[in-house]
Amino acid sequence: MYIVHLEDTSTSPDSRGLELAQVYYASCTNEHEIDKLALKPLQDVLIRMFEGWRLLPPGTPGSRSDLEDPFTPQKFDLTDLIGRFLQFGHGIDIFQLLVERDPKNSSRFSITLAPGVVSMQPEYYLETSDLKITRIVQYFKDFMRNYSIMLGVEESQLGALEKVFDLETQIAKV
Incomplete structure (x- = not known):
């Protein structure tokens, strides 16, 4: 939605901020190079x-x-x-390794293994009764599927994406 506003230069921007954002966006976007690559x-x-x-x-x-x-x-x-x-x-998204001061002895450091980071907020993996969250999860799965197809993944291999989602769900539970 916001990209549409940045790309639309046919009308005068609503604010100076939007005008500056449009100029900045246009200066960073080389569509010919993007299409070529x-x-x-x-x-x-x-x-x-x-x-x-x-x-x-x-x-x-x-x-x-x-x-x-x-x-x-x-x-x-x-x-x-x-x-x-x-x-x-x-x-490292699967888990986090943190080096921090030992809370029991501030002259020492400890290495802490913490839960990983997943693609969406953890509650999106865990809350299945909220319709809004269910829609967001479906959009995310569609995104995974669409980009995989664009890259050339065959239809018979797309089931593996559900395993990726299941792994992220397990990580979100930690």
Whole structure:
């Protein structure tokens, strides 16, 4: 809704603030470059951070070059994954590691393992009787599905997204 106001330059803006926001938005938006790049930046991130996404068909941009499951105990390295997240400026969403002063002894520090951060507010995963929240959850699931399809995930693989949502629900319960 707000993007519509920023892109609409056919009428005079309601306020000086909106006018400045429109100028700023226009200066940051190179539509030709965005159209040219399409999904390539996202596909590149999938390769850099995760060595590709298993849900994408082999050989498509952003897919894994091998068919092995990277989450087997022999292959998966949580320390390596955390390192890649931090290297590319992302946080660790599955859990939080905090270094803080020990509340019992202020001259010492302790490492605290705290619950992770999920894509939506935790109550959205847990409250299933509120119609407004149910709609928001459905919009989120549609967003996951639509972007997955845009990236090239086949219909037969889309069920895995529900498992991702279930994992986030479990994290929200912590």
